[in-house]
Amino acid sequence: MEKRIATVVAATLALVCLGAMPAYSQTADQLFARETLQRVDLFLHSSDWSKLKSNFQENTYYPADLTLNGQTVRNAGIRSRGRGSRSATKPGLRVDFDRYSSGQTFLGLKSFILDNLTQDPSGIHESVATAFYARLGIPVSREIHTRLYVNNEYAGLYVIVEAVDKDLLARVFGSIGTDVQNDGYLYEFRYQDEWRFSNLGSGLEPYKSRFEATTHESKSDEEKYRPIETLVRLTNDTATTGLPAAIGGLLDLPAFVRFVAAQNFLAETDGFLGKYGMNNFYLYRLENQNIHTLIMWDADNTFYAADLPTNDWGQGTTLMDKLMSLPEYSELYRAEMARAIELAEADNWLDTEIIRQVQRIDAAMKEDPAKPYSNSTYEGSAGTMLSFARARVAFVKCELANGAGSAACRTQ
Numbered sequence: 001m002e003k004r005i006a007t008v009v010a011a012t013l014a015l016v017c018l019g020a021m022p023a024y025s026q027t028a029d030q031l032f033a034r035e036t037l038q039r040v041d042l043f044l045h046s047s048d049w050s051k052l053k054s055n056f057q058e059n060t061y062y063p064a065d066l067t068l069n070g071q072t073v074r075n076a077g078i079r080s081r082g083r084g085s086r087s088a089t090k091p092g093l094r095v096d097f098d099r100y101s102s103g104q105t106f107l108g109l110k111s112f113i114l115d116n117l118t119q120d121p122s123g124i125h126e127s128v129a130t131a132f133y134a135r136l137g138i139p140v141s142r143e144i145h146t147r148l149y150v151n152n153e154y155a156g157l158y159v160i161v162e163a164v165d166k167d168l169l170a171r172v173f174g175s176i177g178t179d180v181q182n183d184g185y186l187y188e189f190r191y192q193d194e195w196r197f198s199n200l201g202s203g204l205e206p207y208k209s210r211f212e213a214t215t216h217e218s219k220s221d222e223e224k225y226r227p228i229e230t231l232v233r234l235t236n237d238t239a240t241t242g243l244p245a246a247i248g249g250l251l252d253l254p255a256f257v258r259f260v261a262a263q264n265f266l267a268e269t270d271g272f273l274g275k276y277g278m279n280n281f282y283l284y285r286l287e288n289q290n291i292h293t294l295i296m297w298d299a300d301n302t303f304y305a306a307d308l309p310t311n312d313w314g315q316g317t318t319l320m321d322k323l324m325s326l327p328e329y330s331e332l333y334r335a336e337m338a339r340a341i342e343l344a345e346a347d348n349w350l351d352t353e354i355i356r357q358v359q360r361i362d363a364a365m366k367e368d369p370a371k372p373y374s375n376s377t378y379e380g381s382a383g384t385m386l387s388f389a390r391a392r393v394a395f396v397k398c399e400l401a402n403g404a405g406s407a408a409c410r411t412q
Contacts, residue, residue, distance in 0.1 A: 026069055028107040028162070032142035037360050038160065040114070041067040041149045042078065049150055056080045056088045061099055066106070068146075073097055073106040083191075085118045085300075090156050090370035092116040094163075113161035114148060120300045121373045122381035123365050124357040127159055129266050129299035131353055135343050136262050138255075139172045139284075140296040145357070147364050156368040157361055164188070164282050164295055166215065172295075173286070185224060185285040187211035188297070194277035196317040199236040204229060211283060227290055228283070240322045244329075252293045257329055259294045260320060261336035265344075265396060267308040270301035273317055303384075306391035310337060311404035334400060341393055341400075351389040358382050 031038070044064035052062055061077040077099025082092040093114040097106045117123050126143065133140040141162040148155045162168055169182035190212050200206035204225040213224050231250040238246040244253060263271040270279050272294065282295035311324075323329040344350035362382075366375050398409035 026071060026107060028109050028142075028167075031069070031107055031160070032144050032162065034144055035356070035360070037364055038068065038144055038146035039149065040146045040158070040160070041152070042155075043067075043151060044078070046151060052078070052080055053088050053091055056086050056091050061096070063100055064095075066095060068107075071107070073104070075100045075104075076106070081113065082116070085116060087116060087118050087370075087372070090116045090118055090368075090372070092118070093158075109163070109167055110165060111163045113159075113163060114146075115143075115159040115161050117157060117159060118372050120381075121371075121377045122303075122358075122385045123157060123361045123378065124354065124382070124385060125302050126161075126299040128350075128354055128357055128385070129268075129302040130296065132266065132344070132350060133262055133296050133299075135349070136258065136340060138259055138262055138296055139168075139293065141168060145361050145364070154367065154369065156370045157364045164214075164297060168295075169284065179287075181287045184215070184287040184289070185213065185219075185227075186215040187213055187228075187283040189278065189281050189283060191277070191279045196277055197232060197235060197319045199233055200229075202229065202233070207232075214282075227285060227292075231292065235319050235322070240325055243322050244326070250290055250292060252291055253323070253329070254332065255293050256319075257323065257332045258336050259296070261333050262340055263302075264308070264310055264312065265337055265340040265392070266299075266302045267304040267306065267392065268299065268302045269304045269308075271296075271299075273312075273320060278317070303388050303392075306388055307395050307410055309405050310396055310399045337396055337400060341396055344389065344393055350393070354385050354389055358386065 042064050043066075044062055048062040048064075052060070057080070059079050059081075061079045063075050064078045065072060065074050066076050067073075077096040078093050079096075080086060080091045081094040085092050093116075094111065095114060096111045098104045098110055115126065120126065123145075127145065130140045130143050134142070141164060143162070144160050146158050146160050148158045164186070166182040166186075169184070169186065170180045173181040175181060188211075190210055192210055195210065204221050207225045207228050208221060211225065211228055213219075216224065227250065231247060234246045234250070235243065247253070260271075260273055263273065269275045272278050272281055274280070280296075280298040282297055283292055284295055285292050324333060365371070365378055371378070395409055399406055402408055
């Protein structure tokens with residue numbers, strides 16, 4: 001990749017103090033629709049910022065004022081967040097606008113994430129992936145890159161990530177009449193071990209530890225987790241030919257196949273069919289229904305390799321193995337792969353989006369004082385991304401024509 005990548009110049013931002021009043025000049029829709037690099041300013045006591053970084057493994061909240069595009073919200077709560085991405089030098093942050101002021105929102109949002117990009121030297125794995133998932137109609141958070149300043153000092157390149165909460169559910173699932181469909185049961189999957197949807201027994205504790213309820217927290221464990229246990233048990237205990245009839249009312253099977261096909265098209269190795277077991281998704285049981293669907297989350301490990309086989313789903317994932325042995329669903333999987341190719345190639349979308357995002361972040365990434373990798377590592381990773389789209393499309397086309405794992409596709 002050329003050493004100098006054209007950069008997108010961020011617009012000058014006026015820091016107008018609006019207190020905690022509702023902001024009318026911009027909405028969340030307008031924020032995430034922007035194409036330019038944003039600027040977020042956090043103002044908090046310097047000792048609190050030092051404590052947050054020193055105690056980055058803790059979830060302690062600290063009060064802060066936040067300004068974005070000239071709009072300010074007072075007395076928000078910020079804390080360190082992440083799992084492997086937690087950092088003492090460049091902390092990932094969760095921002096809760098109603099932590100200290102009940103009912104307070106910002107741009108109509110109760111919270112958002114400031115992703116620190118410590119696990120992605122390209123800086124664009126997740127943001128490109130989530131944009132493509134949205135293009136495919138898969139439930140996913142919206143994202144936009146930003147420079148983050150803390151007390152007027154540049155803290156690094158981050159990504160503003162829409163939180164998976166009732167606001168996102170309302171946006172994604174809409175309304176039936178006047179009833180907003182955001183009051184179902186939402187769970188964040190918590191990685192424990194190399195689990196691949198095997199039967200964990202009739203007890204609910206194994207499911208409770210893996211699926212953290214983020215809505216209806218006060219409901220009984222039976223109400224929250226029995227439907228998940230039933231889905232897993234039936235998946236394992238039902239003969240393959242009878243599986244769709246047994247679980248079709250508990251899991252949106254076409255949506256599931258679309259989800260895993262999209263992840264495999266983008267060469268995701270840490271998703272539902274992850275190399276080390278299931279990971280990085282939310283499970284949502286639709287309002288007043290028993291059916292579950294998946295919501296995409298944390299795509300830092302997409303774009304693993306352009307020649308990752310299209311049948312690379314970590315054989316042993318019970319649900320996927322059984323569905324792919326059924327012609328109806330294996331054909332649906334192939335059709336979804338073909339659809340991903342079509343939408344990636346239409347107007348050269350995927351290639352163009354990768355180039356656009358690299359251009360947007362280039363200067364901010366190189367100037368990032370806290371990133372845990374060098375500029376040469378960033379440039380190499382960004383260069384790999386710039387070549388990925390065409391190579392991946394060609395490889396998947398070859399495997400669809402010649403069969404997954406075809407030696408001819410690896411030597412093309």
